Amino acid sequence: MIKISGINKTFHLPNGSRTHALANINLEIGKGEFFILLGPSGCGKSTLLRIICGLEKASGGELIFGESVKSTEMSFVFQQFALLPWLSVYENVELSLLAKNLSETDRRTRINAELERLRLDKFAHAYPRELSGGMKQRVGIARAFATQPKIILMDEPFSELDSFIAQELREVLLDIWLKEKPTIVMVTHIIPEALELADRIAVMTSRPGTIEKLFTNDLARPRAKRSPEFFKFEDEVLAAVKP
Amino acid sequence: MRRKRFHIYSSRWHLISTILFITLPFVFLLFFAEFANLTRAELFFDVSTSFVRLLIAYIFSVGLAWAWSVWCFRGKLTNILLPLFDVLQSFPTFAALPIATFVWGISNFTVIFFLVFTIIWPIFFSIVSSLKLVKHEWEEAVQIYGVTGWDYFRTFLLPVSIPGLITGSIIGLGEGWEALVATEIIVGLKGGLGNFFQTYSQNTQITIFGILGFLVLIFSINKIIWLPLLEWSHKYVEE
Numbered sequence: 053m054i055k056i057s058g059i060n061k062t063f064h065l066p067n068g069s070r071t072h073a074l075a076n077i078n079l080e081i082g083k084g085e086f087f088i089l090l091g092p093s094g095c096g097k098s099t100l101l102r103i104i105c106g107l108e109k110a111s112g113g114e115l116i117f118g119e120s121v122k123s124t125e126m127s128f129v130f131q132q133f134a135l136l137p138w139l140s141v142y143e144n145v146e147l148s149l150l151a152k153n154l155s156e157t158d159r160r161t162r163i164n165a166e167l168e169r170l171r172l173d174k175f176a177h178a179y180p181r182e183l184s185g186g187m188k189q190r191v192g193i194a195r196a197f198a199t200q201p202k203i204i205l206m207d208e209p210f211s212e213l214d215s216f217i218a219q220e221l222r223e224v225l226l227d228i229w230l231k232e233k234p235t236i237v238m239v240t241h242i243i244p245e246a247l248e249l250a251d252r253i254a255v256m257t258s259r260p261g262t263i264e265k266l267f268t269n270d271l272a273r274p275r276a277k278r279s280p281e282f283f284k285f286e287d288e289v290l291a292a293v294k295p
Numbered sequence: 296m297r298r299k300r301f302h303i304y305s306s307r308w309h310l311i312s313t314i315l316f317i318t319l320p321f322v323f324l325l326f327f328a329e330f331a332n333l334t335r336a337e338l339f340f341d342v343s344t345s346f347v348r349l350l351i352a353y354i355f356s357v358g359l360a361w362a363w364s365v366w367c368f369r370g371k372l373t374n375i376l377l378p379l380f381d382v383l384q385s386f387p388t389f390a391a392l393p394i395a396t397f398v399w400g401i402s403n404f405t406v407i408f409f410l411v412f413t414i415i416w417p418i419f420f421s422i423v424s425s426l427k428l429v430k431h432e433w434e435e436a437v438q439i440y441g442v443t444g445w446d447y448f449r450t451f452l453l454p455v456s457i458p459g460l461i462t463g464s465i466i467g468l469g470e471g472w473e474a475l476v477a478t479e480i481i482v483g484l485k486g487g488l489g490n491f492f493q494t495y496s497q498n499t500q501i502t503i504f505g506i507l508g509f510l511v512l513i514f515s516i517n518k519i520i521w522l523p524l525l526e527w528s529h530k531y532v533e534e
Contacts, residue, residue: 127439
């Protein structure tokens with residue numbers, strides 16, 4: 053589905069110096085896979101995600117999407133929600149569908165279905181400033197899923213939320229993913245979150261960002277987060293993370 | 296789909312006081328005409344003539360300032376054009392008034408041209424500031440979902456310009472009123488507040504009441520239009 057070959061990224065700083073953010077990243081992410089990029093702050097995981105969705109250009113390497121995935125078939129969930137404050141909840145979800153060639157009726161049906169699924173239907177006319185962080189991210193997720201994308205990219209979507217809301221939204225996300233099976237590539241620095249959600253985890257190290265180790269998560273779903281296997285796996289992943 | 300309206304007026308009292316502010320300048324003008332033994336038609340004609348000149352200049356200024364700011368707020372042109380416009384905005388426009396009057400004569404065009412040249416800069420630089428302060432994530436959301444053309448204009452470009460447009464309009468029109476009266480006096484155009492003040496410049500009482508009326512008019516416009524819009528524009532981009 054997504055093949056990343058030898059991707060590297062160099063940032064040119066205003067003082068003339070250069071920073072190597074990514075070096076020789078090689079990954080293959082399968083169709084319908086829940087893939088997580090895990091690592092400490094500054095390891096380049098968000099940069100890699102932004103390269104995948106086209107917000108950044110790679111300095112070198114190749115990025116290939118299988119089955120001719122178009123850019124409009126990718127969605128993005130932002131860490132800080134990125135809702136347009138002058139648009140209502142309904143209009144923010146609608147934003148992702150404006151470029152799609154849909155009739156007004158189809159568009160309305162999709163938006164209402166997404167709002168209902170994420171329990172936002174009563175807040176359709178509310179504005180982002182009237183919502184809690186958790187509700188805002190629900191809108192972000194609804195906006196991403198409304199396009200029925202083949203690939204969803206998520207940049208630390210739950211890190212701005214308290215642990216209770218984050219857990220609730222992880223369950224919502226898993227439920228939707230299990231039903232629709234889009235490919236999800238998510239960035240996080242929280243190991244238990246990665247273990248709970250991912251099929252595979254790529255641990256990244258920094259300066260320059262490289263793939264330190266790739267883990268396959270064979271824990272049975274739904275994942276028992278208090279089980280000895282979970283803790284054992286958590287320790288293995290933690291040992292691979294180099295701050 | 297029912298859309299929720301933005302409320303500019305926060306309460307019924309706010310609306311009533313606004314209506315009072317709308318009527319205040321007219322009541323003042325009627326009283327003033329009676330007091331100064333002027334014909335009401337003459338007074339209303341001068342006020343409305345100036346108002347229309349300013350309105351036309353404002354509409355032109357908004358259109359031009361918005362188009363320019365969108366065109367040059369980023370990219371390679373920014374580094375050249377913004378310093379150039381910064382120099383141009385400090386250019387004393389009245390210094391060029393004799394040449395403009397020589398070229399276009401004593402006409403409405405001369406007055407409106409000078410008003411545009413005065414009003415446009417605060418609006419332009421305020422819109423540029425608004426556009427430069429846009430959160431990257433908002434832009435990226437619009438970019439990722441491929442929003443272009445008319446949808447890009449109505450859902451993104453216009454809304455992000457509005458706070459700057461309102462702030463710039465308040466400053467620009469404040470300068471515009473001043474330039475309006477001065478230009479009308481210097482050019483010597485018939486009709487308008489400049490003409491009124493020049494005609495009655497020897498009559499202290501009428502001049503004082505004229506200035507007072509002028510202040511009431513500007514104060515009312517600010518209270519009725521700009522202050523509610525300014526408050527609304529702050530809420531508009533509040534996350």
